[in-house]
Amino acid sequence: MNLPIPTNFPIAPGLLSSTNPVVRRQSEDPKFVPVLKISRSTLPSSNEFLDADSHTMNQGVKNKFEPPMTVDFRAIRADSTPLQIWEGTVIEVDHKASVMHVELNAKIGQIPRHTGEIDLEWVTEQDKDLVNPGAVFYLTLYKRTERGSIQNSQELRFRRRPSWSAEQLDQIDKDAAKLLSKMKALPTSV
């Protein structure tokens, strides 16, 4: 049976199922049979990817000599939802007034682009070096429900991407040249 490769949930270390094609491929060699570290027969099916509940949901009969679990199957705490997300671009930085002039593009709903000012106090220490004209950031306005109380808050995070490698620049040059070679000059009108 050819099972699809799952990309919708993480595998817990030690919970590698024989139904997973990647594991099955490895297990063809008896030297590399994965060792089960938790007494569970299925992959997590709980509705949190790494939910603590999933530890117990599918537990079968425990082995007497169960090896220790080396890595905890971690619960990822999620308790908020975005109300609005803006992708912003820094236009100008006014260090004297401690503000940045920005252009904001809303990612939820049909809201036209607009400009604004954001106090630099909202920028974390680690992102301060990134505050330059042209820099891109994300501003999330979110709602968090915690122990019965609802909080509205915001988070500002600057975009970080690795710089282009020489190899990538070379590839871009090649692609551009290929594209250019396919272009024809427009006929000139008399």
Next chain:
Amino acid sequence: MRTAEILTSSFVVVGDFNPAIISPDWLEKNDLIGKEDADVAREGSQGRPMLVSHQVAVYETGWFALQVLDTQFSLTSKGAFSPATKDLAAGIFQLVPHTPVTAVGLNFLAHFKLESEDEYNQVGDVLAPKKIWDTLYPDERTGLTDLTIQVQPGIRGEPLETKSEKCISVRPSNKIKYGIFLSYNDHHDLSDEDKIDLKPAELVAGIIDSEWESSWHDALRVFDVLLSMSLEK
């Protein structure tokens, strides 16, 4: 449009990985995360220490959790939902272009709160009618615990054009009373890709970059329509 109580996003990539490479130090050195985030990852949180070895890398910061095994990479957003996790995922694969990868999944998970137990049951009854089950078990309670719909391009009965697909799942929420948990998996099989000039991990970075936002919006649309139509009187 309905707003979820909780929304998270995750990236799961299938391939052959070297977990030891993807440490907080490496992310910081390559400017993918800042010093404060790297410190949080190194120090561990909620009593759970960072673990980076040849077999596994597991750690988290205030805004993402990362787990890399030899056959699977997963990055999950924490706290405020932000496209910054998309940049981080794409950035990592941009830095390891020769990594052999076979598939990537863009995932969105949401918990929705319903008004009452009646609404909660209505969603389950509309999506999975109980006529058959009530006939089988007339004196017992039956309920939906897990439903997954696979969406593949093309027409039923005809050969599949691609191994890429979407999977949408519905389950009761384990976080919210009378809540529904919805998940959306946008699975991209890399054997479909014909961009032979690109290395596998570069393809993954490209897919994450170009598809994540449209997948996110499609997930929100699907969740909204699914609940609205289920709750129509």
